[in-house]
Amino acid sequence: MSTMREVALLAGVSGKTVSRVINGDRYVSSQVKGRVERAVAELGYVPNMLSQSFRAGRDNAVGVAVPDIADAFFGSVIKAVEQHARSRRTAVLVTSLGDDPAGERSAVEALLRRQLAGLIIAPVSTDQSYLAAWQGRIPMVFIDRPAHRIEADSVVEDDFGGAAIAVRHLTNLGHRRIAFVGNAAAVVTTGRRLLGYRAALVEAGIAADPELEGLYLNGAENAVPIIRDMLTRNNPATAVFSSNSQSSIALLAELHDSGHTDLAFISFGDFPMAAALRPSVTVLDQNPARVGETAAERLFARVDGSRARLKRNLVLPVPLLVRESSEISSNQPEPPTKSARTPRTRTSTRRIP
Amino acid sequence: MSTMREVALLAGVSGKTVSRVINGDRYVSSQVKGRVERAVAELGYVPNMLSQSFRAGRDNAVGVAVPDIADAFFGSVIKAVEQHARSRRTAVLVTSLGDDPAGERSAVEALLRRQLAGLIIAPVSTDQSYLAAWQGRIPMVFIDRPAHRIEADSVVEDDFGGAAIAVRHLTNLGHRRIAFVGNAAAVVTTGRRLLGYRAALVEAGIAADPELEGLYLNGAENAVPIIRDMLTRNNPATAVFSSNSQSSIALLAELHDSGHTDLAFISFGDFPMAAALRPSVTVLDQNPARVGETAAERLFARVDGSRARLKRNLVLPVPLLVRESSEISSNQPEPPTKSARTPRTRTSTRRIP
């Protein structure tokens, strides 16, 4: 591939002049400009971004590190970040952290070595102190989960508040046996949601029952035995609060399979078929695109050296989309056939708040 | 952040020697090695990958360009590629192409300028001739859709064969009014699936009916009016073949909402709730992770300069996962209540082939 100097040679000018033409410098005669442009076209010259970045000392790219790229939530986050980045001619590097806290550091440092302009990270470990050394040099924004053991910008959803709204909604309908199912690995978010769940129970004067708090490890398929167990006990749950959409999908498959559509159900996080299931599923509407946009905005503000005093930690509200699955009261469980047989009016959704 | 020369100064050696230590060169006395390592630790020195890449003339990174990062299919592809790449200490740059063919070129060229080691692309336009100039310099693998107007490696699913299997399955059950619904924008894949659909009809001695071929534009939500229209006509469809999972999700939401669960249904592409719906949804099991792995393997083989004569175009089979939704025969439509009321045995799935 051709270099700037080759173009210069062909156009009979210096390399610097070619550089000027490429970068639209004012002080180039139209004659020379024409010659250079012809040479560029003839050689199919394309500037080498690597050398530009090298000279500049920084790569015009941002890193995005998330637990799982294929997860719908993070996929949407990445998409939003990428769109914002593109408008700034900034590239996006992605990396999966997996669920192993031990792998986080090396994966993230592999990104940082590249002299990125910024980093967006949804951490999986509970210690990001290793990032302290990089903080002065490259802006970072934490998403979904805040930073641990360092101070950093973050954009998270209102896990506690959202969970509380959902559970409150259930207690208002008379439910007193409400199960919590969540992933023990995603400690931070699950933990905060669990606290919100408990708080709403306390509010309603209900004693928390450890037997109703189901935490599973690894894949969401492991939520299934938990719910089976909970339903075969005496004094079973009448409502389920699922802490993430992965587990919701697994749980609902099981519940539908076993004919347990009489259970009230709320999912933290929307998912594709939520509105199409019978009964349609009430969800807390996490808005991953909003998370991504917000994080990108904040990140680029920092990249641009905005000295504005920015609020460090943004908490996005998580509205409850009330569909059918939560409207099942505890007293008179709707017979499963009813909702399925009646071709109801189109699914209606109430939004709270 | 410190440079190699600073480390060298502190350790009292030349920069080159530091380089040797960093890269594990054999010919360094253990004494010097110790001094350098101490200096590295003291300064927290981290090699500047930008200058390494610049010097090497190539960035140890691959680009992945897909229509939509947030799409579950491409999300899984990216994840698979990223995992493969990570084992080679290679970074992954992602970019969304959207559905606008006009934007493809600039988005892809923005990646290529970065002296990537390789490119994986699911194109949205029907002319990739602009890539010809890059082909000699950087290996490329096309996924999901083959390259147009240039010769390049590709990894695609068996669109034609898969569609034919699905439709054959329906005709075997007696269906003669089978609708096709697909996205007109994803011309290539949809087109091949449409051909497979037609071929299977011909095979069964059924004349293709243009009124049953529903192509929508843009978002999958636009598939909904099409199906509504098809079902309100006289001589309506008794079965639906949905050409992608996005449209399947939209269509099933509509069908369930309007009580049309008596329609036979097959989706090209699995999706999270497919097995949980009643009736559970028969799908053609595209395997995005496999696509990603295969593409990554091929790409890195090329990156490593493998001169092995590799088959240019890989076609991955797409098995049919027969669940319930396709088993509805055309003659005696199962009453919608039955499947919903009976708490059946756990969902069984047959796999073809």
Add this chain to the structure above:
DNA sequence: GGTCCATATGTCACCGATGACAGAGGGCCG
């Protein structure tokens, strides 16, 4: 006519790591 400034182009060094090559010291072998 001299000063000043805008225009237009070139020269050179530099970003940080590393390949090519040089050279010093020491051991081994014929």
Add this chain to the structure above:
DNA sequence: CGGCCCTCTGTCATCGGTGACATATGGACC
């Protein structure tokens, strides 16, 4: 003992583009 190879370290140039600075030309203005 001379030649040779192995070990160890250093010097220098280089990758490609660009910032700092120099230079040259031609009005405009006093």
